[in-house]
Amino acid sequence: MKEIKFIECDIRCVNVPLREPIIAHIGTFKKWPYLCLDLKTDSEIVGKSYIGPYLVEQLASITQCIKALSEKFKDRIIEPTQFYKEGEKAISLLGYKGIGLYALASLDIAFWDAHSKASGSPLAIHLGGSLKPLKTYNSRGLWLKPINELAKEAKILRKEGDFNALKLRIGRETANQDIQAFKEVKRGAGDDIQVLTDFNQCYTLSQAMTRMRLLDDVGFEWFEEPIVYNDLIGNAKLTQMIYTPITIGENFHGPKDLKDALISNACDLIMPDLMRIGGVSGWLQSAAIASSFNVEFSSHLFPEVSAHLMSVTQTANWVEWTDWANPIIKKPYEIKDGHIIIPNVPGVGLDWNEDILEKYAVNINA
């Protein structure tokens, strides 16, 4: 494998309109911000990554953070694991969570992309995995919209990739409305569709206990984030009390958060987020921890890199699929028979749709 040196990074930020608005307990979103990074090397190889840090107004601060952090690695031969270790140390004075970690993750993903391109292999193969298609569910819809719209939407969502599972957002005004929503999804998509659910942290512990007891035998595949994500004691109480599996993890900031949650028995299942877990390196550590606890590991957003990583995650469960980032990607990953297909090209296989990057550019220098 050829050795390549990191030269500099080029960062572009966008705020891309969503096909349909996100209407959730955490807020309503019509656009989604992304930060796209091109990592230049002393060869023709360019490492690429994107993160979606939720807050358009913080794109500038994260960009600055990436630029400052990247100085450490300039003119050095790319070694992603060593760079991550040094990067973690470098951000420790900012704290191991938040924008320092997002900056480290965006660099880490791009370093791994460049490193696997230098080996001529897809990232999954480079890490010791395969290109076997991975089971995925459609998570891009079924928000807190009128119940009578859900059946029609569920039917469309299933057909988009012959999905076997969909994500439904619940925590409506009454338990009966949540049950009705479940029935409508089944009516539209078919009785064999698996329904994963997300409360988006809408309850206090006592509210969650009441609601989840009423929904426990409905047939949901999992309950996601019923209460605030970092209340591990509360989540552990619910996990012990409720029969339906409980999942948390999109808000784990780094592998240590994941370890703390598992030590606390705060959930049955986990679903880390590529950006918040610390990119590829943070994920690899986390996958090892999850495996030692024998806990099933699903992904949150970022379906492309997550698919590669699920291939080397021993307890891999579901890949979450949404199309939110598709406009910025030249060739979005294909979904077939409810599975995501990893392209057989070196690295992650992401190229930018330059027109969209220009059209929805956010001026971070303003």
Ligand SMILES: [Mg+2]
């Ligand atoms: Mg969620």
